[in-house]
Amino acid sequence: MKKISILGSTGSIGTQTLDVVRMHPEEFKVEGLSAGTNVELLIEQAKTYRPRKVSVSRKEDVDHVRMHVPEGTEVYYGNEGLIEVAAGTDADTVITAVMGSVGLSSTLAAIREGKQIGLANKETLVTAGHLVTALAEEKQVQIIPVDSEHSAIFQCLNGEQLREVKQITLTASGGSFRDLTRQQLQHVTVEDALKHPNWSMGSKITIDSATMVNKGLEVIEARWLFDLPYEKINVLLHPESIIHSFVEFQDTSMIAQMGNPDMRVPIQYALTYPNRLPSPASSLSLSEIGTLHFREMDMERFPCLKLAYECGKIGGTATTAFNAANEVAVARFLKGDISFLKIEEIIARVLDNHQSIPSPDLEQIEQVDQQVRDIATSL
Ligand SMILES: NC(=O)C1=CN([C@@H]2O[C@H](COP(=O)(O)OP(=O)(O)OC[C@H]3O[C@@H](n4cnc5c(N)ncnc54)[C@H](OP(=O)(O)O)[C@@H]3O)[C@@H](O)[C@H]2O)C=CC1
Ligand SMILES: CC(=O)[C@@H](O)[C@H](O)COP(=O)(O)O
Numbered sequence: 001m002k003k004i005s006i007l008g009s010t011g012s013i014g015t016q017t018l019d020v021v022r023m024h025p026e027e028f029k030v031e032g033l034s035a036g037t038n039v040e041l042l043i044e045q046a047k048t049y050r051p052r053k054v055s056v057s058r059k060e061d062v063d064h065v066r067m068h069v070p071e072g073t074e075v076y077y078g079n080e081g082l083i084e085v086a087a088g089t090d091a092d093t094v095i096t097a098v099m100g101s102v103g104l105s106s107t108l109a110a111i112r113e114g115k116q117i118g119l120a121n122k123e124t125l126v127t128a129g130h131l132v133t134a135l136a137e138e139k140q141v142q143i144i145p146v147d148s149e150h151s152a153i154f155q156c157l158n159g160e161q162l163r164e165v166k167q168i169t170l171t172a173s174g175g176s177f178r179d180l181t182r183q184q185l186q187h188v189t190v191e192d193a194l195k196h197p198n199w200s201m202g203s204k205i206t207i208d209s210a211t212m213v214n215k216g217l218e219v220i221e222a223r224w225l226f227d228l229p230y231e232k233i234n235v236l237l238h239p240e241s242i243i244h245s246f247v248e249f250q251d252t253s254m255i256a257q258m259g260n261p262d263m264r265v266p267i268q269y270a271l272t273y274p275n276r277l278p279s280p281a282s283s284l285s286l287s288e289i290g291t292l293h294f295r296e297m298d299m300e301r302f303p304c305l306k307l308a309y310e311c312g313k314i315g316g317t318a319t320t321a322f323n324a325a326n327e328v329a330v331a332r333f334l335k336g337d338i339s340f341l342k343i344e345e346i347i348a349r350v351l352d353n354h355q356s357i358p359s360p361d362l363e364q365i366e367q368v369d370q371q372v373r374d375i376a377t378s379l
């Protein structure tokens, strides 16, 4: 039986991880769960799965949660709470599914304790990929991707030597506004932006898909997960999200991973690797689908993807700044404070003024993250 903790158990990835656990009760035991502010759902989850530790974002929620969780479940809060759930239980594997770079220190704490990581929280690798991967190597911890494209690449590679890889291609749906011109983007609403064509996800990543920042974050995530140079990481528009990504090997053979868009498949694979178990996902029928479409990415239409490649190639704190500016800009857009196109303007203005620090340590990353957040809030 595998023991797991879930950071962000009340979110889209977190609840689907618990769906997988519910499907295979004999395979998994839940040791820790963490929520942000959705304390009622956390309490319900704690009653069902009886974890040893739970955590919430705010101190003021602790007493209420303590009153309602089963006896024996300890309740923590804040960043220390996340770290307790990540590193302070008997879990063998931690699923990192919080939203944003707030997941960094708890992910590092889990790795330090030798926990295997099922990584959904891509912002962690974007903001500090060199620290996370170096620590994982030192502690002999495997980071298994949960993100659908990275799970696809991981499955296609299936242990092949990296030197055999010519290039990898991440597919992009194009998001909610795929077929709109930049002119038409001027007046789009939050409600429209939240309608992803293929996936049901948390609000931040759904906006990231629409701006193509998500694919930019994923390019940087791929650089760290697979240790490939940016020149070997491509993006291709694929509106149906059926081919989740593919690898071309030196001999020109290509291997793709496909399936209906359902995150329970990569989540489960991250938990069962190298084995596979039955899934509640529906089987893909290629005859029903009939035709799949692909087209080149237009970097002028999606400038955030171009910015992500530029930041990745600069390295150091450039990707930390890219991520922090985006987190603030998306939160402002979701609150109705700025327009959709202002998101990319804020990111571009932050990056224009950012002097990247090479090989930053954790303190420098946290400083840059905070400075950029302050600037992005004021633009
Ligand atoms: N959803 C998807 O299909 C995919 C998501 N991902 C990645 O997975 C991660 C999670 O995404 P998703 O599940 O969609 O996001 P959601 O917004 O649905 O869930 C986020 C989770 O993080 C918690 N959380 C948010 N802010 C904080 C905070 N400051 N401190 C502690 N916990 C916090 C939320 O708690 P609460 O709700 O209780 O406030 C919730 O449990 C992201 O990095 C995303 O990019 C990657 C691939 C696919
Ligand atoms: C499900 C998943 O992995 C998301 O990251 C998804 O990739 C979003 O889709 P697009 O970014 O391709 O629109």
Ligand SMILES: [Mn+2]
Binding pocket: 147, 148, 149, 218
């Ligand atoms: Mn993805």
